[in-house]
Amino acid sequence: MTHVTSGLLAQYDPAGFFDEVLGGDLAGRGVIPIAERLAALELRALQQRSKDAERELFNLGITFLILSDREAIDRILPFDVIPRLISAAEWRHLEAGVKQRVTALNLFLHDVYHDQRILKDGVVPAELILDHPCYVPAMRDIDVPHDTYVHILGIDLVRDAEGTFRVLEDNCRCPSGVSYVVENRHMMQRAFPDLISNIGVRSVDNYGTRLHAALCEIAPKGVDQPRVVLLSPGTYNSAYFEHVFLSREMGVPLVEGGDLVVRDDHVYMKTTDGLTAVEVIYRRIGDDFLDPEAFRSDSMLGVPGLMRAYAKGNVSLANAIGTGVSDDKAVYAYMPRIIRYYLDEDAILPNVETHICREQTGLDYTLSRLKDLVVKPVGEAGGYGITIGPKATSEELAACRERLLADPANYISQPVVPLSVCPTVTDDGIEPRHVDLRPFAVTGRQTWVLPGGLTRVALRKGTLIVNSSQGGGSKDTWVLG
């Protein structure tokens, strides 16, 4: 142990949280050679190299856009050069858990848009699904290739103090971030060949190939070599770089709504030589904006008539329309039961302990422990309306109690998870910072999980919020072979 905790990491103290590099059984996890290499680095050089790496990301345009009133500003996602490590055994567990979850989500969506057995059996409350704003009645009885609805899934995982991975959220609509996974790796290979070489880190290079293969698998019946396109809201979308990245990795055109046109329920794109048929669309536009004829009529981003073409099976969409019904906080709470219902298995990756306030026991528990719990409204995204018990004033707790009693079905509650940490380069040396993990699963006929995923890191000391809008950055994620 002394050789690992000397040098650069001598003063390092994860302060009781699970540590993604130095936690658990180091030898068993196979991380000692990497920890040794890290320990041997010099802080000043590391800080310099990490600044160089960030400048390169900026110059390469691996950026997201922030729109101000006058112009669009490119920002990089801050990058920390100390990787997050996942052992081979940990990865086998994660991979199995992610596959199980995708399978259950697809079975659930197929059921919801066909027989609705799970609703009739009372496992998930029918009104929770049928009154959900993301439930799309027009999808009822439409068959999608291989019954796959969620072709690209991103699952947000956290790791608690005991080292148990838990699911915090499913992203079944247009999960983003995979471009950073690949680009972070390229950056590490350029900037830190001394750390990464010959250590058996699993490659993330073939994401584009896998994605393209899956998209070809879901082509409409009778189409052997489909034309695949990626549909983006355009250059001013904050995730435009990722759209570029994916279209390049797949070698397919990146189109905007205005590039596509529907004629006789078939989709075409406008080329220099007139119209050309399009059979598969990886869309990075939400359901609402996809087709102004079928959904929001004020959408400038979509393609009029796309839903008609889709319903007739003339074009395939990834992800399918209507998947938003499976990834909100209320449905999330039912996921362990959904998995058991369809697969007769326990969830390999447990949820964060969640109390469903529409159920009496969940409501009672929540009300009795309000100041220890995080209370979340189920309909909101982006952290709105959340009450964090340990940080709330007594007035805020009282207001929260009132809202809970007035509309219990709108809330869930969870304990505060002590997120795991990872050694991170700061101005003051190497310090622990909290991280989460978003693995990506690609499903056409079958499911493949990219080894690793996006590790987001809360760069501000002590904070648990990893979002880029709140000072979050990212790290390379190394799955050891």
Place this chain on the structure above:
Amino acid sequence: MEKLLARYADAAFWMGRYMERAENLARILDVNETFARDDRGEANWLSIVRLNADEERFFARHTAASAENVLRFYVLDDDNPTSIRTAVRMARENARTLRPLISTEMWSHLNMFHNRMLALRAGDLSLHRLNRVCAEVKESCQAHTGIVEGTFYRDQGWYFYELGRHLERADQTTRLLDVKYHILLPSAQDVGSPLDLSQWNAVLRSAAGYHAYRRVHPRGLTAADVAGFLLFNTAFPRSVTVSMRQVNGLLTELKSRYMLRGGNIASERVDEMLAVIASHSIEQVVASGLHEFLDWLQRQVNTVSDELARSFFGYSTA
């Protein structure tokens, strides 16, 4: 056969045009700085404004066409559609659209060039530093051209990029000649004077054509010879003839290789330009009015550009 999205063709064409425009704007400002060293300095800067037909917009913002105001307007002004910074920004915006198509090196270089342009301040435009700024713009554009040559995949997108670049170059060379025309409408006694000749010399040098000119005309330098060289020479890369022949070759090859049905009117206009060029001598042009001839060429270039847009850039298939 791989199809090209109409919007990409549009963006590639304009990326080529804007980069070529940025380079030529730098050339024009650079040569004008040389002219401005004579005693008519102030008036000379006005000629740049006239040349671009920007009088209205310029004087809405500035009261006098001083060196400082004109340079600020044509280098730094983000709201002036004919400034270098705008050209580079527009090139980069088109490159952003084209990122799925262009090489990472192309994007990254253009991105850094744009950032350097953003960092320019009014103080960098003082006359003794202007030359350095212009040189940097030219070099960055040339580096861009080199990266394109070495890395841009040569499918339809490349053809549209090259079409934009050569069409813009033809246009800009006519404007460069026009600068000289606008600066001095030489009175009879000025023609052939040392000042007149040194200015024609500067026009040539700004187009990097002095040495090439000398190979054709080892002795002497006359206005007609310089204008004739920049318009009609068949080997000088910035001449109107060479640029339009490039356009012609690219368009023909593009249409046949990718079996594109559109673009016939654009081809006819290009043919017409080449026919007029082939049938005129510089003496005839000068006799009937150099400025009028340059004006006609510029209008033809606009027609070709509009026709390409109509045929290939998808505006009509909506």
